[in-house]
Amino acid sequence: MTRPPPSAEATTRRVRRLLAVGPVVVMAAIAAACGHQPRNSSASSSISSSSPEPPSKSSSAVPPPSSSAAVPPSKASRRDDHEALGKAGGLVPDGVAVSDDAIPAVANLDPDLLKALRQAATEAAGDGVEFVVNSGWRSPNYRSQHLREAVSKYGSEAARWVATAATSPHVSGDAVGIGHSDATTWLSDHGAEYGLCRIYKNEPWHYELRPEAIDDGCPRMYADPTQDPRMQQ
Numbered sequence: 140m141t142r143p144p145p146s147a148e149a150t151t152r153r154v155r156r157l158l159a160v161g162p163v164v165v166m167a168a169i170a171a172a173c174g175h176q177p178r179n180s181s182a183s184s185s186i187s188s189s190s191p192e193p194p195s196k197s198s199s200a201v202p203p204p205s206s207s208a209a210v211p212p213s214k215a216s217r218r219d220d221h222e223a224l225g226k227a228g229g230l231v232p233d234g235v236a237v238s239d240d241a242i243p244a245v246a247n248l249d250p251d252l253l254k255a256l257r258q259a260a261t262e263a264a265g266d267g268v269e270f271v272v273n274s275g276w277r278s279p280n281y282r283s284q285h286l287r288e289a290v291s292k293y294g295s296e297a298a299r300w301v302a303t304a305a306t307s308p309h310v311s312g313d314a315v316g317i318g319h320s321d322a323t324t325w326l327s328d329h330g331a332e333y334g335l336c337r338i339y340k341n342e343p344w345h346y347e348l349r350p351e352a353i354d355d356g357c358p359r360m361y362a363d364p365t366q367d368p369r370m371q372q
Contacts, residue, residue, distance in 0.1 A: 224280065224284055226244075227278075228243075228277065229247075229275065230281070231244045231273060231275065235271065236271065237253070237256050237257050237260045237272055242272075244272065244274065244277065245276075247275070247276035247312050248276050248312045248313075256333075256335065259326065259330065259332075259333040263322065263326075268321050268325045270317055270319075272315060272318070273316040274314075274344075275309065276312040277310055279304035279310055280304075282303070282307050282309060282310050283303070283304050285301065286298065286302075286303060289301045299365050299370075300364055300365060302369075308347060313348065314345060314347050315347075316344045316345055318344065320343075323343045327343070330357070331352040331356050334348050334351075334353050335348060335349075335352075336348075336349040336352050337357065339360060339361050339364055340362050341363045342363075342364075
């Protein structure tokens with residue numbers, strides 16, 4: 140007897156099942172190409188759970204996997220990734236002074252900027268004002284993560300305000316963020332004497348080195364980072 144062809148409804152259900160599995164496979168391929176494991180279980184486990192295979196008749200038919208069959212991510216690699224976004228990548232703990240060479244965000248600043256900053260901090264201390272570093276040098280990975288978080292939280296418009304790793308003066312070690320309003324007020328009044336200039340009107344904490352300011356005063360500030368030509372590169 141000739142078996143009747145499958146109904147249109149059965150064919151439709153089958154196609155839908157294939158389409159449902161397809162994106163999982165594609166996501167797994169992309170994740171593998173990027174070197175990242177998907178947040179959810181892997182595509183292979185998802186597929187096997189939806190289409191289970193019958194158990195083997197003999198437990199000895201399939202040898203147990205060797206200890207090298209599935210190597211977990213290196214602990215050292217995970218630690219390196221964590222450090223790249225921690226202090227080693229530019230994260231600044233609370234209360235860091237400009238003299239703290241143990242903090243990479245400070246130690247990796249441009250030497251001339253750091254020298255001017257420390258000279259100014261010494262002078263400000265005589266006036267009872269303390270400089271606290273809120274931000275300084277940042278690694279490219281740290282900066283990129285900062286940009287991704289800003290875009291995720293505020294949308295694509297944030298990309299106009301947050302510099303990329305290629306354009307950020309923090310990555311090059313040419314910018315520092317100073318905390319406490321009394322310190323930023325002191326720098327606003329005296330920073331030019333040390334070549335330290337505020338760059339953006341909307342960022343009173345952001346200072347960079349402009350050596351010519353010692354004689355000529357600081358250049359005109361940009362209203363915000365979107366007007367800085369360096370951010371447009």
